[in-house]
Amino acid sequence: MELSTAQKALAEQPFSVLLGARLTAFGDGAAVLELDVRPDLLQQNGFLHGGVLSYAADNALTFAAGAAAGPHLLTAGFTIDYLRPARGRVLRARAQVVRAGRSRVVCRCDLLMVDEEGVESLCAVAQGAISTVGGADGA
DSSP: OOHHHHHHHHHTOHHHHHHTOEEEEEETTEEEEEEEOOGGGBOTTSSBOHHHHHHHHHHHHHHHHHHHHOSOEEEEEEEEEEOSOOOSSEEEEEEEEEEEOSSEEEEEEEEEEEOTTSOEEEEEEEEEEEEEOSSTTOO
16 A cells, blocks of 8 residues: 555544544555644643544554555554653654564554654654454454
8 A cells, every 4th residue: 555545544534534634654564644733632731632642643553554464454452651741733643563463463653742843752652553354344
């Protein structure tokens, strides 16, 4: 699968469209998902909400797995560790495959906030397992 095909798959996810997510890199067992920070995505202290970070980790992990194992995948589970408050103008989730097996792909993801000058700062890390499924219907 190439970047344009992966971008089309992302565009078919209503929640991703709602958040304004975009896939900026895809291939060789890696993926980068980005979204612009908006006021409606912040929590009460003005930081990007942890649920948005979790969404980005989940999707980036699964797209990275797809770059190695194809399109028929589902997240089996993931963990996320929040390292510092997420402040910046863009969230960048950079994921890569650690190991691709026949039925499960393990990936890790760095969640970075990008400031006005383009400087990245790591705010969370995630690791997940992505399961392969039989076909488009999940059977």
